[in-house]
Amino acid sequence: MSKLLSANSRVSRFLQTFRSCPARGFSSVSLKGRSCLTLKDFTSEEIKKMLWVSADLKHRIKQENEYLPLLQGKSIAMIFEKRSTRTRTSTETGFALLGGHPCFLSTQDVHMGVNENTKDTARVLSGLCDIILARVYSHSTLEELDKEASIPIINGLSNLYHPIQILADFLTLQEHYGSLNGLTVSWIGTGNMVLHSFMMVAAKLGVHLKIATPKGYEPQKSVIEEAQRLSKQHGTQFVLTSDPMEAAHDTNVLVTDTWVSFEKEEEEAKKKRLKDFEGFQITMQTGSVAKPDWTFLHCLPRKTEEVDDEVFYSSRSLIFPEAANRKWTIMGLVVSLLTDYNPKIPMIKF
Structure with a gap:
């Protein structure tokens, strides 16, 4: 049986998978302004770009100890109908690490679905924040948020998909x-x-x-x-x-x-x-x-x-x-939807 990689050797092997050739075609892929309710809506090249950005942020911040305030002055509204460990923690810490402000909103914190409909909530939050992540019971809630909001919506989990x-x-x-x-x-x-x-x-x-x-x-x-x-x-x-x-x-x-x-x-x-x-x-x-x-x-x-x-x-x-990569891929996704950021590391091998 082949000996499996240790945590340190995984990182070493990961770094060796960066391609030395330029990533022609991928740098021009832009996801800015898009929502992510399901990865069904994204092409192969677009998904690879998300992963490349995530790998880039992980390498530059974790390995090179760089400070990248890519989301300075931006905020995310985090609507959680369901409890969470990984999604909440990865989003809060990742968004803050990039210089932004995460705002957690449980069912006890917002009126959505109780004293205010989803349509009004989406429009209000669009004027206060730059992006919304929602962890909900029904996928239709995400679809309504996306229809009524003027900012990107991320699916933090629904009954139909869990893209992050x-x-x-x-x-x-x-x-x-x-x-x-x-x-x-x-x-x-x-x-x-x-x-x-x-x-x-x-x-x-x-x-x-x-x-x-x-x-x-x-x-x-x-x-x-x-x-x-x-x-x-x-x-x-x-x-x-x-x-x-x-x-x-x-x-x-x-x-x-x-x-x-x-x-x-x-x-x-x-x-x-x-x-x-x-x-x-x-x-x-x-x-x-x-x-x-x-x-x-x-x-x-x-x-x-x-x-x-x-x-x-x-x-x-x-x-x-x-579980730890939930943080880096959330960061990569948010950066991709809010900015025109292009990775500095060579394209990773797919």
């Missing part, structure tokens, strides 16, 4: 493997917003995607159809199955997420769900049919039913670098 998580996941894999093109990612779990976002991005980065869900827990039909179209367009493999071991076979990356809702479920419903997911826990046995260099991702929070401790805390697990 996927940017962090792919930056983490790029750092670890040195490139993304040709990798196989296998999702073993439920068809949710994180999986939907994987499905909208993988093919655009040349990544093969295999999905195993129990029957009745598949991704949405419209998302499947779009993923199939993208796979055909970009020449990648896209597999749907109900067999976890089939999905894990010959893969580079095993990924899962929470099967049970973040919110409280009826005990009987929870028992049924756990029964439906029997055999879907990721273990070293699951990894035994994967490639020798297989790794593991989970967006957190995690329960042991989804992945056992042996895998979760092993050297194969990239979960903590993945």
